[in-house]
Amino acid sequence: YDTTMLREAVRRVREQEKRWAAYCTSESIDLVVPLLVVQVGNKPSAAELNRIVSSIREEWKGDEGTTLEDKHIRHVFGDHTAIKADGVVIRHAAPESIQDNTNVRVLLAIEAITTGWDCPRAEVLVSLRGGKDRTHITQLIGRMVRTPLARRIDTDEMLNTVTCLLPKFDAKT
Numbered sequence: 045y046d047t048t049m050l051r052e053a054v055r056r057v058r059e060q061e062k063r064w065a066a067y068c069t070s071e072s073i074d075l076v077v078p079l080l081v082v083q084v085g086n087k088p089s090a091a092e093l094n095r096i097v098s099s100i101r102e103e104w105k106g107d108e109g110t111t112l113e114d115k116h117i118r119h120v121f122g123d124h125t126a127i128k129a130d131g132v133v134i135r136h137a138a139p140e141s142i143q144d145n146t147n148v149r150v151l152l153a154i155e156a157i158t159t160g161w162d163c164p165r166a167e168v169l170v171s172l173r174g175g176k177d178r179t180h181i182t183q184l185i186g187r188m189v190r191t192p193l194a195r196r197i198d199t200d201e202m203l204n205t206v207t208c209l210l211p212k213f214d215a216k217t
Contacts, residue, residue: 046172047099049209053080053170054103056207057149060167063202064192070199076165076192077146083153083171083184090129093152096172097129100150112149118142119152139163164190168207175213184208 057080064076082096101112118137119127126135134152142148143163151166154173169188175181188206197203 045211047095049170049172049211050082050096050099051103053082053168053207053209054100057168058104060202063200067197067200067203073193075146077149078167078192079142079148079163079165080150081153081166081169081188082150083169083173085173086154088154090127093127093129093134096152097132097134101130101132115147116149117152118145118148118150121152121154142166161187162190163187164192164194166190166206167192168209170209171211171213173212175210176217178217181213181217 057078060078064078068075080100082100084092084096088096097117100117104110104112112132114133114135117132117134119134120137120139120142121127124136126133128134137145137148137151139161142151143165146165166188169184171184175184185208188208191197191204
């Protein structure tokens with residue numbers, strides 16, 4: 045179930061990547077590089093992280109064979125040590141550095157993105173955590189709905205959207 049959500053998230057961020065590239069080229073502006081955020085449980089096991097990263101990397105390859113390497117995946121866990129998953133060394137990054145580090149394409153997080161984080165290029169979120177608290181959900185969604193260029197894009201409605209896959213959240217809340 046989780047791997048299905050992760051694969052869909054990758055497809056969506058890759059689609060956004062193509063749309064941003066076309067738009068930025070047509071407007072002669074700096075490239076917007078969308079970010080995929082994966083929110084995991086409080087203490088993800090090595091096996092769980094391996095499954096998550098493996099699913100993402102496998103789907104990311106797609107037809108063009110593009111691969112995600114060490115520099116493309118970071119984490120913002122409280123433990124600042126590097127972790128290894130699916131043969132990739134995933135280093136810690138300060139949350140505030142992610143917006144400007146466009147090498148980072150996938151960010152693994154626990155709670156760091158819920159409050160006080162601003163990263164407008166974060167356009168796709170898959171949360172493998174549960175959520176019932178209205179304030180928590182509002183803060184999380186609020187972090188995701190910022191737009192990379194701080195303006196509406198009239199020529200491509202998809203560039204005005206974000207994707208939040210929240211399978212374990214309380215639907216009513």
